[in-house]
Amino acid sequence: MKISLNDLTRRFLLGENKQRSVLVYLQALKETLNSIHPRTQSDYRRLEVAKDHLNEIRRHARRLQERVTLLEEQLQILEEGKG
Secondary structure, X not given: OOOOHHHHHHHHHHOHHXXXXXXXXXXXXXXXXXXXXXXXXXXXXXXXXXXXXXXXXXXXXXXHHHHHHHHHHHHHHHHHHHO
16 A cells, blocks of 8 residues: 555644544553553453453544544535535
């Protein structure tokens, strides 16, 4: 896949990459959780619950991102129809 520098610049300037920032934060949080070494069984269970919750949040964030993208495309089509 060829990456277009013009396309990347346009996305950066228009702020289109900001929508992915939530997923970036979640990835960083996942890496942090994976680097923690619990000392007790109780801490281990809490960490596992936190990881499970994080996975659910990531799924929901991806679904929301897909929905936003779809709605933006629909809005663009509607605006083109008006103009």
